[in-house]
Amino acid sequence: MFASKRLQKELAKLHEKLPPGITLIRADDFSEWLMDIRVIDSNPLYQGEVYRLKFNFSQSYPIEAPEVVFVRDESHPIPWHPHVYSNGIICLDLLDRQGWSPVHNVESICVSLQSMLTSNTKKERPPGDENFVRYNTQRPRDINFVFHDKNV
Amino acid sequence: MPPGNEYAAEQLKNQGNAHFKNGEYEAAETLYSQAIQKNSKNPLLFTNRANARLKLEKWEGVIDDCIRSIELMKENMKAFFYLAQAQLSINHPNEALSSALMAYDLCTHSAQQTSNAATISALVLKCKKAKWDIRERERIRRRADLLAELEATLETEYKKDVDDIEARIEKQEVGRIEGQEEKEERKKEFEKKRDDLRTAFTLSDPEHLQKREVPDYLVDGITFEIMHDPVVTKNGRSYERATIIEHLKRSATDPLTREPLTIAELRPNIALKEACTEFMEQNSGWVYDCEDGEMDRDSRWAHLSSW
Numbered sequence: 334m335f336a337s338k339r340l341q342k343e344l345a346k347l348h349e350k351l352p353p354g355i356t357l358i359r360a361d362d363f364s365e366w367l368m369d370i371r372v373i374d375s376n377p378l379y380q381g382e383v384y385r386l387k388f389n390f391s392q393s394y395p396i397e398a399p400e401v402v403f404v405r406d407e408s409h410p411i412p413w414h415p416h417v418y419s420n421g422i423i424c425l426d427l428l429d430r431q432g433w434s435p436v437h438n439v440e441s442i443c444v445s446l447q448s449m450l451t452s453n454t455k456k457e458r459p460p461g462d463e464n465f466v467r468y469n470t471q472r473p474r475d476i477n478f479v480f481h482d483k484n485v
Numbered sequence: 486m487p488p489g490n491e492y493a494a495e496q497l498k499n500q501g502n503a504h505f506k507n508g509e510y511e512a513a514e515t516l517y518s519q520a521i522q523k524n525s526k527n528p529l530l531f532t533n534r535a536n537a538r539l540k541l542e543k544w545e546g547v548i549d550d551c552i553r554s555i556e557l558m559k560e561n562m563k564a565f566f567y568l569a570q571a572q573l574s575i576n577h578p579n580e581a582l583s584s585a586l587m588a589y590d591l592c593t594h595s596a597q598q599t600s601n602a603a604t605i606s607a608l609v610l611k612c613k614k615a616k617w618d619i620r621e622r623e624r625i626r627r628r629a630d631l632l633a634e635l636e637a638t639l640e641t642e643y644k645k646d647v648d649d650i651e652a653r654i655e656k657q658e659v660g661r662i663e664g665q666e667e668k669e670e671r672k673k674e675f676e677k678k679r680d681d682l683r684t685a686f687t688l689s690d691p692e693h694l695q696k697r698e699v700p701d702y703l704v705d706g707i708t709f710e711i712m713h714d715p716v717v718t719k720n721g722r723s724y725e726r727a728t729i730i731e732h733l734k735r736s737a738t739d740p741l742t743r744e745p746l747t748i749a750e751l752r753p754n755i756a757l758k759e760a761c762t763e764f765m766e767q768n769s770g771w772v773y774d775c776e777d778g779e780m781d782r783d784s785r786w787a788h789l790s791s792w
Contacts, residue, residue, distance in 0.1 A: 335708045335728070342709040395707060396731045434740040435707040435732050 336394040337363040343438050355443045358385065365389050369409075370443050372450050378413055379450055385409040386446065387421075388439060398433035400473050401442060413456045414449065420466045422473050424459060425449065494524035501533060510540040528557035528564070535567040547571035562591040562601070569608055578615035585609045593714070593726065603727035606714065613713075613765065632686050636679055643675035703761050707732065707740070712761050716751040719744070723754045 340363045347357045358367040366388040372379035389400040403411045403421035411417060416424040426432035427445055459465070469476070501516035517534035524530065531554035538546040551568035555561050565588035572581035589605045647668055654664040699711045705725035715723040718739050730748055732740060739746040 335710070339707075339709050396728075396735060431736065433736075434738070434743065435728070436740040 336390055336392050339395055340390060343440070347440065351440065352444055352447075354447060355440070363390060366439065367404075368439065368443055370447050370450075372447065374451055376451055376453070378453065378456055382410060382412070383408070384412050384450075386443065388442075395435040395438065398428055398430065398437075399439070399442070401428055401446075402473055412450055413458070414453050415455055415457045415459055416449070417458070418462050418465055419458055420469075422465075422469070422476075428473075490523040491527075494520040494527065494530065497523065498527075498530055498533060501537070505533070505537055510537045513537040514541065514543075526557065528554040528561060531557070532561070532563045532567065535564065535571075539567055539570060542574070544571040544575045548575075560591055560595075562588050562595070562605075565591065566601075566605060566608065569612060573608075573612055573615055576615075576619075578612050578619060582609070582612035582616060585612045589714070602730055606725075606727045610713065628686065628690070632682070635682055639675060639678055639682070643671060646671045699764070703757070703764055711765065712757070713765070715754040715757045715761065717754040717757075718746055719750060723757055726751070726753075 340360075344357075344360055347360075351357065354371045354373045356369040358369050360366040368386045368388065369383050370386060371383045385404050385406065387402050387404045391397050391399075401423060403409075403417060403423065405411050405421060411419055411421050418424070423446070425445065427434070427437060427442070497516050497520035501513045501520065504510075504513040504516060514534055514537040517530055517537060520527075520530050521534065531550040535547045535550035535554065538544075538550065547567055548571050551564040551571070554564040555568075558564075565584045569581045569584035569588060572578075572584055585605065585608045589602070589609055592601050592605050650659070650664050650667050650671070653659045654661055659667070703711050705712045705715070705728055706722070707724055707728040710725070712723065712725045714726045716726045716729060717723045718729070718741075720739055720742050722739075722741055724740070729740070729751065733746060733748050737745060737747055
């Protein structure tokens with residue numbers, strides 16, 4: 334398939350120029366990349382923090398969406414957001430099977446997540462976070478999220 | 486044909502397919518041959534044998550089988566597809582390209598075979614690249630010949646000058662030191678002329694001057710590669726036919742607007758196609774970055790292999 338060729342081209346572009354607040358951390362192969370994002374404006378929820386995203390690509394990327402999650406380590410917390418579970422799983426329509434479009438790319442996903450955080454004012458987790466985090470065994474891309482509101 | 490032969494041929498074909506699946510191409514070829522002896526009117530037996538022979542790299546055999554299969558059935562995508570590969574392997578890229586284009590045409594005009602479009606379109610690109618390679622090699626050879634000839638002329642002249650100076654030293658028309666100095670000067674002159682000539686040749690080579698970048702409007706927004714059969718959607722954006730079809734099979738929506746979109750609603754973008762073709766012809770080999778053997782690793786290739 335064309336996944337590796339397309340990712341090669343995306344990588345070349347990412348090396349050239351990235352929007353403010355987005356950094357390429359690791360892209361050693363064409364199956365897993367790490368990107369860092371931080372919120373640029375003065376939203377107090379996210380000040381001084383940097384979040385790490387892990388992208389996993391299938392052979393069918395970009396026909397299939399990549400799997401994107403926040404990952405936690407000593408210097409990277411999981412951001413507060415009513416659509417981000419405390420284990421890093423993100424509920425965003427463009428990452429969902431139905432909402433994905435092959436014209437999206439790594440950069441546009443980072444920008445979307447960045448603006449999803451920027452516009453948020455609630456220091457909240459999704460309803461049922463504790464149960465979900467404890468009992469979910471599905472891979473993020475196999476979960477059928479119910480989207481409660483369309484404007485986030 | 487005696488009664489029962491058709492059935493016997495079918496049995497032999499199925500056995501052949503089983504061997505083919507296991508990678509036993511010699512055995513598969515033998516069984517297909519026996520099937521053809523029982524029933525020489527079935528075009529599928531010929532394409533199956535062609536596929537086995539393709540694996541065995543029996544190119545001439547592949548070509549014969551494909552031609553016989555096409556004689557039996559004109560609209561024969563598989564036969565043209567195998568034929569193109571064999572023709573490419575024996576270094577006949579012109580014939581290979583027209584066969585590959587036939588296969589592509591048949592593929593895009595048939596409703597159920599669209600899943601092969603990407604595989605065949607990769608083969609079309611490979612044929613175009615092979616064609617370009619041959620032209621390019623010829624051009625480089627011609628340039629190299631001319632450069633070598635001109636360099637030789639310069640060198641002959643230089644040697645003649647040196648010989649003249651030596652003769653004058655011998656005859657004591659010039660002093661030894663003076664003569665040596667003159668020889669040094671001739672040598673420098675010769676080297677300068679030769680370097681200038683090489684520079685001129687390098688500069689006149691379009692390969693050195695071209696900006697190696699495909700303009701965005703010729704690039705498919707899904708694969709990020711130059712298009713060769715662009716189709717336009719309802720909102721006016723164009724994509725490569727094979728890749729947008731892959732997307733629409735999963736999700737019948739416009740990639741940009743998410744409005745409903747079906748394969749039947751796609752229209753060829755003829756002017757853009759011509760722009761892409763022209764760009765590829767002028768910008769030659771570097772546009773095609775498909776590596777050799779890439780097609781065979783393609784997983785979608787598998788379903789073309791056996792029936």
